[in-house]
Amino acid sequence: MNFVAFERAKQGTGASRRLRNSGRAPGIVYGGATEPQTIEIDHNSLWHALKKEAFHSSVLDMEVAGQTHKVVLRDVQYHPYKQQVLHIDFQRVDDKTKLHLKVPLHFVGAEESPAVKADKCTVNHVMTEINVSCMPSDLPEFITVDLSSLKKGAALHLQDVPLPKGATLVVRGSQKNPVVVAVVPPAVVLEAGAAEAAAAAPAKGKGKKK
Template sequence: MSNELYTLNAEVRADLGTGASRRLRRADKVPAILYGAEKDAVALTLDHNKVLKSQEDEGFYSHILTLNIAGESVEAILKDIQRHPYKPKITHLDFQRVDANHKIHTKVPVHFLNEEKATKGGNTVAHLVTEIDVTCLPAALPEFIEVDVAALEVGATLHLSDIKLPAGVASVELAKGEGHDQAVVTLNAPKGSASEEATEEAAE
């Protein structure tokens, strides 16, 4: 994706409160907050249409973003996005500053590979997670994590410990110790098949 969608112009806002935020949204602006890196939080305003376009790409949620604020470029990650309950509108954004020398904690989307091979014969792939909690230095942050299911056998499950993470990236759950090896994906037999019945009997 073009780096242009990872770069957002922002203005510092002094007019705070619910009423001020409502006026900004009517003017096609998005209120936001920038915090972290042991610096004071800063209230910001961004262009709604630019944000709306950028957030359509998956990488917007896991990539290091650049915020241009009053002539200064600040690197940050998106920590939270709030949306209107039924309109295609972004209502608020939370950004966290990143420091090249300090690890960040964020979620990275999972891309499942070779599902067409795994689902031959009517098998179904069950995605048990769609993103993985990781910690890493900003430079090592992956846009996504790939999980290949081509060799997955019917009834088998891949866990976090089975996933090869990129260099410098660690799983937050696995770091918690035994009992946190989260299931990621399972291959199920077709409904009513002998394999499925065998799997159910083994589970019972």
């Protein structure tokens, strides 16, 4: 994906506010051997780009002053209630340096799994993205996870997620192999059982007439 940014000369809170009022979003690009550079981007174009999953998990081509730079999105600050980007951060990409980035998970096959098809279970996606480390050329836009073999009572853990060539997991926190997908038994079975028990019990307050 590619987008156009413009050099931003004026900085500060007042300048950023005027920039937003003019339909631009302030930002910064940093990293690599070059000094950080303040930029501005057309807000409407940026807003639509941010709705695309690939914009968050791909190496992007950013054109500034006639030159194209390889960057990845690092941070976005949104207005608390307006549909407005307050600030955006990009990091320059070096072809010889590994990236640490979150990659979205695309789940397929759940409806065909024994857990869903036979046992009417619910598949709960505990995680929807994972952290990976890889070279920019190996960065996947997303990772497909096949759930067609899930069974009742089973769970898919982080170490079970198939990674593309060149990518390794980046695990943070005390849990080294957290649950990615959990299988939840159908609640309707429990409700039906409770209803049958209630129907079999004698009705309260109803005795023989004297």
